[in-house]
Amino acid sequence: VRVVYIKARGEFAKTNSQDVTSQAMNGATLNLPRLDELHLRHLGLTEALSRSYAEAAAVSLARHHTSPILLMITVDGKALEAQLTWQEPDQRMIAAWNNRDDATRDGAYAVSLASTELTLHMTAIRRAETRTGADYYVAAQGSSLEHAFRLEISGIDSGDQSAIRRRLNIKVTQAREGESNLPALAAVVGFLSRIVLIERVLT
Amino acid sequence: MSENSHSRAEELAAAAEMQMKYGNKEAARQLYGQAGAAEAEAVVQVAASESRTRGILSVSAVSLYFKAELFDVAERLAFTYLSGEDLPGFAREQLRDTLQALWEERELRSKAVALHRIQSKSPSEAWI
Numbered sequence: 001v002r003v004v005y006i007k008a009r010g011e012f013a014k015t016n017s018q019d020v021t022s023q024a025m026n027g028a029t030l031n032l033p034r035l036d037e038l039h040l041r042h043l044g045l046t047e048a049l050s051r052s053y054a055e056a057a058a059v060s061l062a063r064h065h066t067s068p069i070l071l072m073i074t075v076d077g078k079a080l081e082a083q084l085t086w087q088e089p090d091q092r093m094i095a096a097w098n099n100r101d102d103a104t105r106d107g108a109y110a111v112s113l114a115s116t117e118l119t120l121h122m123t124a125i126r127r128a129e130t131r132t133g134a135d136y137y138v139a140a141q142g143s144s145l146e147h148a149f150r151l152e153i154s155g156i157d158s159g160d161q162s163a164i165r166r167r168l169n170i171k172v173t174q175a176r177e178g179e180s181n182l183p184a185l186a187a188v189v190g191f192l193s194r195i196v197l198i199e200r201v202l203t
Numbered sequence: 204m205s206e207n208s209h210s211r212a213e214e215l216a217a218a219a220e221m222q223m224k225y226g227n228k229e230a231a232r233q234l235y236g237q238a239g240a241a242e243a244e245a246v247v248q249v250a251a252s253e254s255r256t257r258g259i260l261s262v263s264a265v266s267l268y269f270k271a272e273l274f275d276v277a278e279r280l281a282f283t284y285l286s287g288e289d290l291p292g293f294a295r296e297q298l299r300d301t302l303q304a305l306w307e308e309r310e311l312r313s314k315a316v317a318l319h320r321i322q323s324k325s326p327s328e329a330w331i
Binding site: 044045046048049052102126127128129130137144145146148182 | 262
């Protein structure tokens with residue numbers, strides 16, 4: 001595994017990210033958590049939603065790749081690679097997720113939450129209802145909503161790295177322009193490019 | 204905060220989302236409405252010191268009623284929350300955004316109904 005360095009960020013991750021860093025620097029292969037089992041640790045997900053998001057991710061990934069792949073996850077500009085494995089979707093699953101926008105959005109939920117868990121050891125503690133969907137509040141284990149970060153998620157099916165970066169910049173700018181005083185993370189998943197960009201937004 | 208109301212709202216909202224995925228819009232709307240009621244109940248029970256939590260749940264309650272298409276209920280609730288003095292800025296901003304979207308949706312539907320009425324009349328009637 002080609003390893004790029006990820007630095008532990010104080011309030012973000014503390015010791016847990018150092019574990020990830022240490023594994024990465026030792027050349028160990030990092031594995032993204034199984035997408036269909038996120039609900040076991042992410043209390044903001046039900047089992048049904050977790051499996052549904054995992055299906056969407058599988059369909060979105062299988063359009064471009066064969067399992068497994070190495071996913072590049074970048075947090076605040078520091079990157080690492082992790083192996084992502086999924087079950088190849090059958091025809092029925094592909095037909096059920098024929099709406100590409102829905103599949104990209106829901107697949108991005110699964111991949112973003114798994115990436116946040118791997119790199120920052122934060123899990124979804126509840127949904128953030130929006131008019132059109134739902135983002136998530138993520139926090140370290142044992143933390144409450146009072147100390148959670150809002151994770152704003154976006155997915156891109158076939159854009160290149162610059163398209164993913166542009167999308168992230170838009171999300172970060174929007175978050176900074178508002179009068180929000182809620183700390184947030186923005187995450188963009190590129191399915192073709194095998195890239196996840198995560199950035200902290202401090203307001 | 205009432206964990207029961209809070210958890211129930213989340214379960215209902217997740218169930219509503221699944222119904223939407225299956226194309227059962229009416230069932231989804233009903234579940235969203237129940238989720239909104241449970242979330243509004245949870246808001247009342249949040250401790251005064253947890254202003255961020257109250258903000259998050261307030262936005263959630265209004266958004267759930269919006270998704271349930273209970274626009275009047277969502278609007279009233281949003282104004283109630285906005286009239287409070289201790290609501291955090293992010294929640295005020297998101298509530299105002301939701302109100303704006305709600306008004307646009309209501310306007311759109313009102314125009315659609317008017318258009319349907321015109322189209323259902325004969326051409327000569329439409330000009331009277």
